[in-house]
Amino acid sequence: MVAWKNFDQLESYKALNETECVDLVQALTAERVKNYTVPMAAGMSYNYAAKQVDDKILELLAKLSEEAELVEKFKELYNGAVINTGEQRLVLHQLTRGQLGNAVNADGVDKRAFYVEQQNKIADFANKVHNGEITNEKGEKFTTAVQIGIGGSDLGPRAMYLALENWAKVNGCFKMDAKFISNVDPDDAAAVLNSVDVSKCIFILVSKSGTTLETLTNESFVKDALAKAGLDASKHMIAVTSETSPLAKSSDYLAAFFMDDYIGGRYSSTSAVGGAVLSLAFGPEIFARFLNGAAEEDKLATNSNIKENPALLDALIGVYERNMLGYDSTAVLPYSQALSRFPAHLQQLDMESNGKSVNRFGEPVDYPTGPVIFGEPGTNGQHSFYQLLHQGTDIIPLQFIGFKNSQIGTDVDIQGSTSQQKLCANVAAQIVAFACGKEDENKNKNFEGGRPSSIIIGDQLTPESLGALLAHFENKVMFQGFVWNVNSFDQEGVQLGKVLAKRVLAHETEGALAVYSDLLNI
Numbered sequence: 332m333v334a335w336k337n338f339d340q341l342e343s344y345k346a347l348n349e350t351e352c353v354d355l356v357q358a359l360t361a362e363r364v365k366n367y368t369v370p371m372a373a374g375m376s377y378n379y380a381a382k383q384v385d386d387k388i389l390e391l392l393a394k395l396s397e398e399a400e401l402v403e404k405f406k407e408l409y410n411g412a413v414i415n416t417g418e419q420r421l422v423l424h425q426l427t428r429g430q431l432g433n434a435v436n437a438d439g440v441d442k443r444a445f446y447v448e449q450q451n452k453i454a455d456f457a458n459k460v461h462n463g464e465i466t467n468e469k470g471e472k473f474t475t476a477v478q479i480g481i482g483g484s485d486l487g488p489r490a491m492y493l494a495l496e497n498w499a500k501v502n503g504c505f506k507m508d509a510k511f512i513s514n515v516d517p518d519d520a521a522a523v524l525n526s527v528d529v530s531k532c533i534f535i536l537v538s539k540s541g542t543t544l545e546t547l548t549n550e551s552f553v554k555d556a557l558a559k560a561g562l563d564a565s566k567h568m569i570a571v572t573s574e575t576s577p578l579a580k581s582s583d584y585l586a587a588f589f590m591d592d593y594i595g596g597r598y599s600s601t602s603a604v605g606g607a608v609l610s611l612a613f614g615p616e617i618f619a620r621f622l623n624g625a626a627e628e629d630k631l632a633t634n635s636n637i638k639e640n641p642a643l644l645d646a647l648i649g650v651y652e653r654n655m656l657g658y659d660s661t662a663v664l665p666y667s668q669a670l671s672r673f674p675a676h677l678q679q680l681d682m683e684s685n686g687k688s689v690n691r692f693g694e695p696v697d698y699p700t701g702p703v704i705f706g707e708p709g710t711n712g713q714h715s716f717y718q719l720l721h722q723g724t725d726i727i728p729l730q731f732i733g734f735k736n737s738q739i740g741t742d743v744d745i746q747g748s749t750s751q752q753k754l755c756a757n758v759a760a761q762i763v764a765f766a767c768g769k770e771d772e773n774k775n776k777n778f779e780g781g782r783p784s785s786i787i788i789g790d791q792l793t794p795e796s797l798g799a800l801l802a803h804f805e806n807k808v809m810f811q812g813f814v815w816n817v818n819s820f821d822q823e824g825v826q827l828g829k830v831l832a833k834r835v836l837a838h839e840t841e842g843a844l845a846v847y848s849d850l851l852n853i
C-alpha cells in the first residue's frame with residue numbers, strides 16, 4: 332500500500348528547500364545540452380539543459396520521487412485503485428491505449444475490453460460513412476463531421492484534429508472535414524452552421540455527463556437548423572457519452588458510443604470522445620496510430636529511474652520551480668502551427684487537474700499547487716508576450732516544443748534558409764537568449780538571463796508523436812498531483828458558477844447577482 336502524504340511532510344521537501352538553484356548564465360554549456368536529454372516515444376526527446384537544476388538537485392528529485400512513491404502510485408492507478416477519491420472513481424484513461432498492468436474489472440466487465448469494443452464500433456461506423464454504406468437521407472455521402480461538446484469534450488479532440496489535419500491531407504488519409512461547436516454563445520453555432528451544408532453533416536454530440544448546459548443548448552440549436560432544412564435530426568446525429576447518462580437512453584441518434592466515469596473529460600481524447608471525430612476525419616487506422624504513440628509514452632512513465640522517465644522528470648522539475656523557486660506560471664510554446672490549440676488543451680488538463688487548495692482528504696495544503704498555464708505557437712508568441720518573458724519582473728518557466736520537419740513540406744528558400752530552418756533557428760535562439768541573457772550598459776536593453784526552459788524535440792508531428800506528446804503531459808500532470816497530494820481527477824471548482832447561472836436564468840436572484848443580471852439584461 333502506498334502512503335499519501337502532503338509534500339511538506341516529506342524529508343525531500345526540506346532537502347530541496349535547502350538547495351541553491353543553478354545559474355543558467357554560467358551553466359548552459361554545449362556539454363550540458365548534449366547530456367541533459369531523455370528519450371521519449373516516437374523518436375522524440377525531452378531536453379532539460381536550460382532548467383535551473385544540476386546533478387545534486389536531480390538526485391534530490393529522484394529521492395522525492397522514491398519517497399512520494401510516484402511510480403508506485405501510478406501503478407496503483409493503472410491497476411484499478413480508486414485514485415479519484417473525491418468522486419470515488421477509478422482513473423482509467425491509459426487503458427484506452429494499452430494494458431499497462433493487470434486486467435481491471437469494474438461494472439462487471441473487463442475495462443480494456445470495453446474500451447477496445449467501443450473503438451471497434453467507431454471504426455466500423457467510420458468505415459461505413461467513408462464507403463457510403465451510411466449516408467444522408469438522399470443517399471449522399473457525409474462530407475463534414477461537426478462535434479458539439481465543451482471542455483474536455485471539445486478542447487483535446489479539437490487540438491488533435493488541428494494537429495493532424497494538414498498531415499493527413501498530404502499523406503492521403505484525409506477523409507472528412509471536422510468542425511467544432513462549443514460555446515453557448517449563439518454566434519459560435521451559427522457561424523459553424525453557416526459555413527457548412529447541413530444536409531451533408533454528421534453531428535457528434537459529445538457529453539460524458541449528458542447534462543452540460545452549453546452542449547444540450549447547442550444540440551437544440553443544431554436540431555432546429557436541421558428541422559428548418561427539412562432534415563430528420565436522428566439521421567444526422569451520433570452521441571458519445573457514458574452509459575449512465577440521460578443521452579445513452581435516447582433513440583434520437585443514428586449511433587451511440589460510450590466512455591465511462593473512469594475517464595475524466597480532460598483525459599478523454601484517446602477515448603470515444605476523441606475517437607469518433609478523429610476516426611471520421613482521418614480513418615480508424617490513423618486514430619490507432621495516435622493511440623500507439625500514447626501507449627508507448629505511457630510505458631516510459633512506469634520507469635522508476637527519473638532519467639528514463641520524461642514525464643516524471645518534467646513533473647519533478649516543475650514542482651521544484653513551483654515550490655522551491657516560487658514560479659507561479661508556465662508558458663507552453665509549440666513551434667508548430669499545427670499545435671495552435673494544444674496550449675488551450677493543456678490549460679484545461681493542467682489547471683482543472685491541479686488547481687486545488689485541499690489534499691486528497693479534503694484538508695487545506697500549505698504550499699502552492701498547479702501553476703497558471705498559457706501559451707501560443709512560436710514564432711507568433713515572440714511578437715506578442717515574449718517581452719515580459721525576457722525582461723518582465725516575473726520569471727516564467729517555458730516549455731518549448733519543436734519539430735525538425737514541417738508537416739506539409741512546401742517551403743521556400745529565402746536569404747539562404749527555408750522557413751522551417753527559420754522557425755527552428757528561432758526556438759534555439761530563444762532558449763539561449765532566455766537562459767544566458769546579454770549584458771548591456773543601457774539597462775533598457777539589458778537581458779538578465781536565468782529564465783529556464785525545456786524543449787521537446789521530434790522529427791515531425793505525426794499521429795504517433797502527437798499521441799506521445801499528449802500522454803507525456805497527461806502523465807506529467809498526474810505525477811505532479813501525486814507530489815502535491817491533491818486529487819487531479821475531479822473538478823468541484825467549476826460547479827458554483829454553474830449553479831448561480833441556473834439561478835439567474837430562473838430569475839431566483841438577489842443582492843449583487845440580481846444587479847448583475849439586470850445590467851446584462853437577463
Ligand SMILES: O=P(O)(O)OC[C@H]1O[C@](O)(CO)[C@@H](O)[C@@H]1O
Binds near residue numbers: 482483822825
Ligand atoms: O462531457 P461533459 O459531461 O459535457 O463535460 C464537459 C466538461 O465540463 C466540465 O465538467 C467542467 O465544467 C469538464 O470537466 C468537462 O470536460
